[in-house]
Every structure is written in C-alpha cells, then in structure tokens.
Amino acid sequence: MEVVFKRPRTLLKKPFTYCPGCHHGLAQRLIAEVIDELNIADRTIGVGPIGCSVYIYEFIDVDFVVGAHGRAPAIATGIKRALPDCVVFSYQGDGDIAAIGTSEIIHVANRGELITAFFVNNAVFGMTGGQMAPTTLVGQKTKTTPFGRNPEVHGFPFRLGECLSVAEGSAYIARVALTRPQFIRQAKECIRKAFLAQIEQKGFALVEILSPCPTNWGMSPKEAVDWLEQHMIPYFPLGELKVKECLSRETS
C-alpha cells in the first residue's frame, strides 16, 4: 500500500501541546509541508511571538528566534536584512499581531520587507485565559466582555488583512480557514504563494488563518468549528485579498 498522507519531515515527531481541537497544529503542519515541498528547511528562520503560537519552535525543525510581545515582524526584518538568502517567516496570534504589535506589522508591510507573516486569528487572547482581543466579534462573550463585545464601548473587530492589503509594499495577503478538507487545501496553496512572494522578491506576504479556540470559547471542538464557520467567516471573508503580481508555482 502506498502512503496517501503522512507527517511532513520538517514537523518533529512529538505530540502537540495545544488544547484538543486547536488549529495551531494544523497551521503548523501546513507550514511544515510547504517548507518540505519548497525544500527550504535548511535556510528557513522562523520568528515566534508571545502567546500560544510561541510553541511553534518546539515542533517545526528549523531555526527559531522568539521576540518580545508583538515585535516578531521587526525581528524578522533584521534577520532578513542581515541574511538575505534566508527565508524568514513570523508566526503570530491575533493578540500579538493585531493588538500590541499592530504598528510593527503595518510598517513592515508598508516598507515591503521580504518576509512572510502568518497570523492565527482566534478572536480571543488564548494563552492568558480568553480576554477580548481586537478581533473579537461584536456580541462575542469573553472573560473581559461578559455581556458580549459592545461596539460603543469596545470598538469594532479589526480586519488586519484588509488593512495591510492597501499598503504599497505588500505583495500577497490572503485569509484562510482550516475547518474543512477543501479549505485546508486552499490554505496550503496560499501558504505556498506567501513563501514564493518572499523567495521571488515580490514583497511582504501575510496569510491570516482563522482558528477556533474551543477552551476559551467554552465549546466542544466541533461546536467551535461550526461557530467559526457561522460567525467568523461572514465577518472575516476568506480568499486572496491582494495578489500583486502573478506568482508562479515553481521556485526559480
């Protein structure tokens, strides 16, 4: 029998430490698969953030740097400028990239730094216990919004992908979800294009990955996936938000 699906080589063989049903594992598997297929594992450097996403350094077998809260894009910029032959990516959650690190990511996108950013959006601060994040939906109950997010008090959910897609320096911005097999295939293609935008020196690339947080949403994994499809996808529409130039499938 031939193997149809197996663990990618770059993903270390140990169990994920994330909660059951968390899509961090899926996102990291897709990144590892793309790194394998592009054969760039030996020259890839990842930058971790603060939050649940930081544990990526435990699981993907490439070099890693962990930055201060929100500063991963700035550190990635420094690494990329010092080592231009390396492929540099950052991997951040919404509490990191869209809250404390908003200025870093906006200016990195505007300067068109040749880095690839991954943004895992689960609409809450996960590691600290489920407080309201900038991406929390209107009416969504969190630890700090027990009566639901009220736009008059807390403002509106922040669409980072759309915000960065108007920056001149960004080359590829996409938003994906990982709730169904077809979405997962599309997500992998978007992650490949985001790496290719950097390798082909087109500009800054970002992939926003919608992810459930069953623990902090107070739902079972299946309920969380359904809630994501019913409530998050209408507000955060999926698709490629910006494709600057035609990105080839093959590395040159």
Place this chain on the structure above:
Amino acid sequence: MARARVIIDREFCKGCALCTYACPKKILVISSDFNSRGYYPVTVQDVEKCIGCGFCAQVCPDVAITVYRE
C-alpha cells in the same frame, strides 16, 4: 482485503473528534480506554469500509493519522 488503511497514533490523539465528523464513511469512533496523557483517542471501527480519502488526516489538528491506499 481492505482497499485502504488508517493508522491512528494513540499517544498523539487528543480525542477532539474532528475526524469523526470529517469521515464520509463514519468509521471513526472515540475509544473507551484512555491513553497515557488521559485523552480518549479515536479508533477505527470497521477498517474494511475505509476508502482512503484522507479527510480524517487532513483535518486532524494533532497530525496523529497516517493513511495508506492501494
């Protein structure tokens, strides 16, 4: 002889059960005994019905599933 086979790593599985909803043949079930980390892992009920589509492995957040097909 089964056309396809899925192997679930009991120690990697956390029993989130997302694969049981993704399986078109509904042959994946939560087992009644727990693994060393205290989770109830998923097990294959009727391997003869497996068509090797790989949906379970695609949606598995813990990359606990390997799929083989003829």
